[in-house]
Amino acid sequence: MxxxxxxxxxxxxxxxxxxxxxxxxxxxxxxxxxxxxxxxxxxxxxxxxxxxxxxxxxxxxxxxxxxxxxxxxxxxxxxxxxxxxxxxxxxxxxxxxxxxxxxxxxxxxxxxxxxxxxxxxxxxxxxxxxxxxxxxxxxxxxxxxxxxxxxxxxxxxxxxxxxxxxxxxxxxxxxxxxxxxxxxxxxxxxxxxxxxxxxxxxxxxxxWSRDHLGYRGPWEEEVGQSGRVLRALTFAPTGAIVAAATTSLPESVGGERNWDYRYTWIRDTSFTLQALATAACEVEEAAFFAFLARASATQLDQGCDLQIMYGVGGERDLSERSLPHLTGWRGSAPVRVGNDAWRQRQIDVYGELLDAADQLYRDTGPLDALTRSFLIGVAETAARRWEEPDQGLWEVRGPGRHYLHSKLMCWVAMDRAVALAPVLGAADRVAGWKHTRERIREAIMTRGWNEKAGAFTQAFGSEDLDAAALMLPMVGFLPGDDPRVRATVDAVAARLTDERGLVHRYRAADGLAGDEGTFLLCTFWLAHALALAGHGGPARQAFRDAASHANDVGLLAEEVDSSTGEPIGNFPQAFSHIGLINAANAIRRSGG
The missing domain is CATH 2.70.98.10 (Beta-galactosidase; Chain A, domain 5)
Incomplete structure (x- = not known):
């Protein structure tokens, strides 16, 4: 690139x-x-x-x-x-x-x-x-x-x-x-x-590299390169960071899972800020959050949903269309521009936005009146809607479900809102937010855990595993050495991982034809979760398994074809590089 x-x-x-x-x-x-x-x-x-x-x-x-x-x-x-x-x-x-x-x-x-x-x-x-x-x-x-x-x-x-x-x-x-x-x-x-x-x-x-890349620890070269990739995927005039530089590179050769990733997703926000804090500096963090706060600002108390993604200039209408004159990469049609996921309801975004705000402003502040009002509206909307079904982190194009990850991020929204209350001037709302936080915790612990699966699963009442459950310790919901967290990490490692040590995001039917590869982000999540559980050796091995699939100049795709080991999906993928940075930092902090 x-x-x-x-x-x-x-x-x-x-x-x-x-x-x-x-x-x-x-x-x-x-x-x-x-x-x-x-x-x-x-x-x-x-x-x-x-x-x-x-x-x-x-x-x-x-x-x-x-x-x-x-x-x-x-x-x-x-x-x-x-x-x-x-x-x-x-x-x-x-x-x-x-x-x-x-x-x-x-x-x-x-x-x-x-x-x-x-x-x-x-x-x-x-x-x-x-x-x-x-x-x-x-x-x-x-x-x-x-x-x-x-x-x-x-x-x-x-x-x-x-x-x-x-x-x-x-x-x-x-x-x-x-x-x-x-x-x-x-x-x-x-x-x-x-x-x-x-x-x-x-x-x-x-x-830029001299002024920004100050990480010291394992995999310094890879972390430094990933920091440059995040800067390279930044639209500097606004601070927006695109998910990838391409559209329609498929998740499986000849398949239809071909999406346009040249936009900015709220769901990436908190992990992106963590990565920028490790591999870049506070200026990039503040610019990215400021872009998202401006682009997503809306009157949430009027019944509107928080849109999940935006154009690099803050555009909201990202209507999707196909380009039938193009045959696609190795015949993988359709080629799409735009992304209709912008129309979806994903209730996890409230948590990701408030977690990002918490990282930046809990100890610093102050926030202007409009931003305070908007973030309070984000918290109130999460409190009001956390029990509703949605399309989830992976943007499944079908009926809504009660996804564990979505409930988890609503818990994050309440938890971070409580922490931010002094900055937001919202002391009068803390009791309500704490009450909702405990209700969400109870729902996740009772309905998110599946005894038959022996793990936290993809959705309430489901036995299907999902790598997104690895985020439970990463956002502070449970400690990394909690027995249920360890069981979930073990289940993902045993049942969602291929012979290369790479992790599938899930194996459940999602309404789309064809298969998909393993996700490098999810493999870095596994490394991250293993580090939090105190399993330094396995964490380092999972990290190496994922990082080894960078190309000759250190760029990571979204996925890896399980049958060939070939990188697939949009390229280079910001989330893969974000996962690398955060996993390396977690392993460093754990002493693994």
Whole structure:
């Protein structure tokens, strides 16, 4: 992944940009070969077979790919440019939306090829291409794309190609800028100083890493990389963090569990803030919470539900539609944009929002009057609705049920509201919140525990296991060494875990066709819960089992295919990296 903290690109190991959305994470893709062979790409690689290795330049998300050919070695450096002199907390705030590519022959002689095939709007547009001084302009739809290139490009239709031979010490610099097709200013027609902008982008990322990544403990490198990934998935102008950079990468090859994850979920909030506290700093925490508080603010006393997810600009209508012209990743259709889960009722979100507020403001405060009023409304709504069914954490698209996790997070809402009462100016409500908290506790202990299953289960009255029950000790409902918690952890480890040691979120029918892989987040949850139970060795093993499925540059997908071990699902997945950070910290604190 490349990121300018506003948008993202994905680059394959053979130097092809197969995914690029500009100017926002949720913009229509300019390159989408990830989802269809004909939906656009931009390759830069040697014309001959090569041995390939990749890495991020230290402390950055600037990608370096090394191609070792028989006649020489080519190094390709790729970056989404940060704005000039962006450093520290301003990282990504003024990014211009430019993809930079620099190919350097460091040894011998290498002939490279570049093929540039932009297809805006997920492949719907085949733009008209016009050679100009210093490059190429492509027009069509809502975009003008300006490619800066110091070599002639052969244009055929909506595809441009070039072949260049470089000798040791020579480099080829390319840049792509997207702008509105209706902007009053003409597109740039002269090359960028690509080498200088890459150096400045490297400096920007390193300044952020130096100022933010202070974690010391086991798996420092993995925690540091995960912190950078969370920053890379942040839409800097608002502080929103997207769940992933992609849409419609399936949970099983050929299946229909293909969702758009380029949005922000409230359910991720409290765990995200914990991860940011460990791997970043309070500025990112405050910005993320401030975004969610503004985006979700509504008159809850008027009977409204708290919406569960938002666009990166705070948008609420995320209506879902299919793109039938795309075949999907390995034929996994439909390809979807938007996500109709925004319409669902999920009563867990009240707890996640109040837990986040508690992490930030219990000991600091003060809160402005509107935020205090809103958070009191969140607590009152949780108290009023905790007995209602909902769609649950996993967004099951079917009838509502009484999910254990949803009740647990309503307990969290009451518990954190009590703790926040002095900051909220709500002392008169504490007795009622405490009473409701105890009622929820009793319901979970009596109806959430299933004697036949020997564990806390997915829903009241159900025998089905769910990895979400691992959160009972993680939110402080019960201690990690409580016998029922240990029994639940043992049951998940025995009955939801595959031969690789990875955890399924559940095995119950959920109304959707096809299977799904194991969830890396749930495996990190297992490691976290084991650490809280005092099982240091098993916790470390579960952590290693999950972390070993990062790719060659340390990025984690959502899931792993149980039959092949291949990463699947949207990529890279923020929740997987959040789970890694929090599990590493839990193991460190436990001394495991």
């Amino acid at each position: 490349l990121s300018d903290c506003r948008s993202a690109a994905l680059v394959t190991s053979d130097g092809s940009v197969d995914w690029l959305c500009l100017p926002r994470f949720d913009s229509p893709a300019l390159f989408a070969r990830l989802l269809d062979e004909n939906a656009g790409h931009w390759t830069v690689h040697p014309a001959c077979p090569a041995e390939v290795s990749r890495r991020y330049l230290e402390g950055t998300l600037v990608l370096e790919t090394t191609f070792r050919c028989r006649g020489g070695t080519l190094v390709l450096v790729d970056a989404l440019a940060l704005g000039g002199r962006e450093r520290g907390h301003s990282l990504g705030v003024g990014s211009p939306g430019v993809l930079l590519r620099e190919a350097t022959c460091v040894e011998g002689e290498v002939t490279l090829e570049t093929e540039y095939a932009p297809r805006p709007e997920f492949g719907l547009v085949q733009p008209l291409m016009e050679p100009v001084r210093g490059g190429l302009v492509a027009r069509g739809g809502a975009n003008v794309l300006t490619l800066s290139a110091p070599v002639p490009l052969r244009v055929r239709g909506s595809t441009a190609r070039a072949t260049v031979t470089l000798r040791a010490g020579q480099r080829l610099c390319l840049a792509l800028q997207a702008s509105s097709g209706w902007a009053p200013d003409p597109p740039r027609r002269h090359p960028w100083n690509v080498h200088r902008r890459i150096k400045d982008t490297v400096a920007g990322w390193r300044s």
